[in-house]
Amino acid sequence: MSIYDTLNSEQKKAVLETDGPVLILAGAGSGKTRVLTHRIAYLIDECGVNPWNILAITFTNKAAGEMRDRVDKIVGFGSESIWVATFHSTCVRILRRYADKIGYENNFTIYDSDDSKSVLKDICKRYQLESQQLKLRNIQTAISHAKDNCVDAHEYATAAGTEYRKQRIAKAYLEYESTLKKNNAMDFDDLLLNTVKLFRDNPEILKQYQERFRYIMVDEYQDTNNVQFEFIRLLADRYKNLCVVGDDDQSIYRFRGANIRNILDFEKVYPNAFVVKLEQNYRSTQSILDAANCVIKNNFGRKEKALWTDEGKGEPVRFKRCNTGPEEAEFIASDIVKLKKQGRADYKDIAVLYRTNAQSRLIEERFVYEGIPYDLVGGVNFYGRREIKDLLAYLKTIDSGADDLSVRRIINVPKRGIGATSIEHVQNYADKINISFLKACEEADMIPGLNKSAMAKCVAFANMIRVFRAYEKECTLEQLLQRVIREINYLDYLATIDDNADTEDNEREQNVDELISKMAAYEEKEDEPTLTGFLEEVALVADIDNVSDDDDKVLLMTLHSAKGLEFDHVYLAGMEENLFPSYMTLMNEDSDPEGVEEERRLAYVGITRARKQLTLCCAKARMTRGQLQYNGVSRFVTEIPREMLNDISVSDGGFLFDGGESINDDDDIDLDTGSIFKKKMDFSKSTGYGASPVAKSPYAGTKAAVSYSGGRPVAKAAPAKKRAVPKDKPFIAGAAATHKKAGITGLKKGMPGMEILDYGVGDRVLHVKYGTGVVKEIVKEPRDYKVTVDFDEFGQKIMFAAFAKLKKL
DNA sequence: AAAGCAAGCTTTTTT
DNA sequence: AGCTTGCTTT
Numbered sequence A: 001m002s003i004y005d006t007l008n009s010e011q012k013k014a015v016l017e018t019d020g021p022v023l024i025l026a027g028a029g030s031g032k033t034r035v036l037t038h039r040i041a042y043l044i045d046e047c048g049v050n051p052w053n054i055l056a057i058t059f060t061n062k063a064a065g066e067m068r069d070r071v072d073k074i075v076g077f078g079s080e081s082i083w084v085a086t087f088h089s090t091c092v093r094i095l096r097r098y099a100d101k102i103g104y105e106n107n108f109t110i111y112d113s114d115d116s117k118s119v120l121k122d123i124c125k126r127y128q129l130e131s132q133q134l135k136l137r138n139i140q141t142a143i144s145h146a147k148d149n150c151v152d153a154h155e156y157a158t159a160a161g162t163e164y165r166k167q168r169i170a171k172a173y174l175e176y177e178s179t180l181k182k183n184n185a186m187d188f189d190d191l192l193l194n195t196v197k198l199f200r201d202n203p204e205i206l207k208q209y210q211e212r213f214r215y216i217m218v219d220e221y222q223d224t225n226n227v228q229f230e231f232i233r234l235l236a237d238r239y240k241n242l243c244v245v246g247d248d249d250q251s252i253y254r255f256r257g258a259n260i261r262n263i264l265d266f267e268k269v270y271p272n273a274f275v276v277k278l279e280q281n282y283r284s285t286q287s288i289l290d291a292a293n294c295v296i297k298n299n300f301g302r303k304e305k306a307l308w309t310d311e312g313k314g315e316p317v318r319f320k321r322c323n324t325g326p327e328e329a330e331f332i333a334s335d336i337v338k339l340k341k342q343g344r345a346d347y348k349d350i351a352v353l354y355r356t357n358a359q360s361r362l363i364e365e366r367f368v369y370e371g372i373p374y375d376l377v378g379g380v381n382f383y384g385r386r387e388i389k390d391l392l393a394y395l396k397t398i399d400s401g402a403d404d405l406s407v408r409r410i411i412n413v414p415k416r417g418i419g420a421t422s423i424e425h426v427q428n429y430a431d432k433i434n435i436s437f438l439k440a441c442e443e444a445d446m447i448p449g450l451n452k453s454a455m456a457k458c459v460a461f462a463n464m465i466r467v468f469r470a471y472e473k474e475c476t477l478e479q480l481l482q483r484v485i486r487e488i489n490y491l492d493y494l495a496t497i498d499d500n501a502d503t504e505d506n507e508r509e510q511n512v513d514e515l516i517s518k519m520a521a522y523e524e525k526e527d528e529p530t531l532t533g534f535l536e537e538v539a540l541v542a543d544i545d546n547v548s549d550d551d552d553k554v555l556l557m558t559l560h561s562a563k564g565l566e567f568d569h570v571y572l573a574g575m576e577e578n579l580f581p582s583y584m585t586l587m588n589e590d591s592d593p594e595g596v597e598e599e600r601r602l603a604y605v606g607i608t609r610a611r612k613q614l615t616l617c618c619a620k621a622r623m624t625r626g627q628l629q630y631n632g633v634s635r636f637v638t639e640i641p642r643e644m645l646n647d648i649s650v651s652d653g654g655f656l657f658d659g660g661e662s663i664n665d666d667d668d669i670d671l672d673t674g675s676i677f678k679k680k681m682d683f684s685k686s687t688g689y690g691a692s693p694v695a696k697s698p699y700a701g702t703k704a705a706v707s708y709s710g711g712r713p714v715a716k717a718a719p720a721k722k723r724a725v726p727k728d729k730p731f732i733a734g735a736a737a738t739h740k741k742a743g744i745t746g747l748k749k750g751m752p753g754m755e756i757l758d759y760g761v762g763d764r765v766l767h768v769k770y771g772t773g774v775v776k777e778i779v780k781e782p783r784d785y786k787v788t789v790d791f792d793e794f795g796q797k798i799m800f801a802a803f804a805k806l807k808k809l
Numbered sequence B: 001a002a003a004g005c006a007a008g009c010t011t012t013t014t015t
Numbered sequence C: 001a002g003c004t005t006g007c008t009t010t
Helices: A009-016 A032-045 A061-074 A087-102 A113-127 A136-148 A153-160 A164-182 A188-201 A203-212 A226-236 A286-296 A325-341 A357-370 A386-399 A404-410 A420-433 A437-442 A452-474 A477-487 A490-497 A504-525 A531-539 A583-587 A593-607 A676-684 A698-705 A725-749
Strands: A022-026 A054-058 A083-086 A109-111 A185-187 A215-218 A242-246 A274-278 A317-324 A350-354 A374-376 A554-558 A567-572 A610-624 A627-630 A645-647 A764-767 A771-780 A785-791 A795-800
Touching: A009 A032, A009 A274, A022 A032, A032 A054, A032 A061, A032 A215, A032 A242, A054 A061, A054 A087, A061 A083, A083 A087, A087 A188, A087 A203, A087 A226, A109 A113, A109 A188, A109 A531, A113 A136, A113 A164, A113 A185, A113 A404, A136 A164, A136 A188, A136 A226, A153 A164, A164 A185, A185 A188, A188 A203, A188 A226, A203 A226, A215 A226, A226 A242, A286 A317, A286 A593, A286 A610, A317 A325, A325 A350, A325 A357, A325 A567, A325 A610, A350 A357, A357 A374, A357 A554, A386 A404, A386 A452, A386 A477, A386 A490, A386 A504, A386 A531, A404 A420, A404 A437, A420 A437, A420 A452, A437 A452, A452 A477, A477 A490, A477 A504, A477 A531, A490 A504, A504 A531, A567 A593, A583 A593, A764 A785
Parallel strands: A022 A242, A022 A274, A054 A083, A054 A215, A109 A185, A215 A242, A317 A610, A317 A645, A350 A554, A350 A567, A374 A554, A567 A610
Antiparallel strands: A610 A627, A764 A771, A771 A785, A785 A795
């Protein structure tokens, strides 16, 4: 008996069909990872394929790591030379070798979407590209989609033709591209697009990789976009041993450019493709699968399939409609407490899934209140935090210095008295002679318009970076980071930036510590740790990558993040029309019916995460963006026949939800379970948890709870006690603040003060920024003169004489 | 230069 | 509602 005998017949077919294109349509929970790993083992052990020739691509590092572990377990020898990686890291590895072939340096930096955004913002400002109809956000997604479709800036500009909107996007795109190139930086989309470019322009390099990767496997194929498709197509073009695994019903990343046609049309692109359907589910009970099937069958144009299981019916799917959002959270929390008490589940067997990150707050608050330990996935990314971005910018600058964005981020952080005006001068100079911002700082004494002290500060900054670079050569990465933090007094700086000094700064400090440990961990595990390598790793992690099931905690996350995971008990929160499906998709339903279909697939993903018990929850009324909204029950609930649901909305049973109908203000609702009127009152007072110690400041409590422990960027439920100890700290901080304030005012006294003005009403004056204008009015104030000037170009401005520094003409 | 304040936007999802 | 942003104020 071989390991392959444990597979079912369809799985076995998928494993044994090793050559040529293969499409595995793998329903949720049908054991696709198992198939993939066995397939790899089969290739190596039975077909004599060199592990070196195998490439397996996934979407997340977490998935890659899991696959790697499982492959290691069943492949006898050489499993370490199998290339298992995400799309992005695969491309980075290729580009680190060959970026110079397409006009980059090989040590390019990687921009996350925040970085792209700030670059674009500068551009939009400079060229006045933003408007009511065309917002920064639109431009950013337009560019991203263009890249997803392999359209570069020039092609986009050509295609834009006379269309004004597109012309402006094209302008932004062109500028954006040249800025990134100048900064030797690539964004996420570039990693793919540039690799494809590299392959297209350099057939010999492509051939080399084609020869290397003779057997290619792609997981989650339904979520590939067009560049990813092209990347794979090119790689597989020589041997065509391409095996893709996916489920069209789980395609949920269209907004990110994923093209569901890639999987639906696979057989058109590869007419001789071997197709296998895996429909037997090894995860969930039949009740859960029935619910999933009922929902997903409402989609059109899908590949027909239906999940089934050998296991029994199990418990029926539960449905609970609460009055309000907080009540929904309360229900979920108390239900979990019950599960735990009855010994039916550990915390780690439970997940709460929702459509939008904003929904996590209420649930978190309630969890803190009930003392339920939880991990929060997503939300504000660890690497998106200010203090982390600052330090990474230092590291990036030390590593390369070509990236102006990073240099400009830190040149005045902590404050060095280099203000916006000075930065502008330096930038202008750099632009003029086409050098980097950092280089311009080095030769700041050559910069016209820059005053003496600013010059000195810029040069000092450049020197400091030089010193840091020397450190890099002589000490470990961790020591380097520690030294940087110490020498720029970063922790002192952090203490000054948050005004609510009690918890915030402490949290930032913890994040800094966390970054240090991540650096240390990286150094530990890597054979040849480099700064570039660390920055790269950091740039390509997703929040979900850091989730491990070692901790006994309930997981809170969006439905998107949950793809690929499974739990005994799953709560789907916020099953309401306008929330899920979101009002955005409902608004565009007529013009874009695909949107709702994608939401339905998302519902399908959510439902099929559950192994034993699924609970669908919603609220009749909910606070959304500061407004009370009444939502009907989500269609994804009503698509499941009532008799298949156990409605527990009223504890004594018998109450059935009323269709998808929404309720109005003056509808009388459930006066027996607490009237909606009363709940409305609750909304006005924070979030309605009365006088509990946590409720005193529910949000602050939650924030404090979001800490970074155990090496992962996830929140954990913090005990509510935290407040008591640092009680005297705000006092000290407050005292310090007072001193500082006094210091500033003291300084102020010695400042310009009341000078005698050399101009009067009616005179023409010159302002450094606003140019020329006419003085309209001068009002004497206790400290200074308030001068009103009508500028020729900027209109009327009121300013203080001491700061305006007007010159009489 | 930096603090303080009003305005507007957001969040649907993220490698 | 909460957060970021830009403008005003000192």
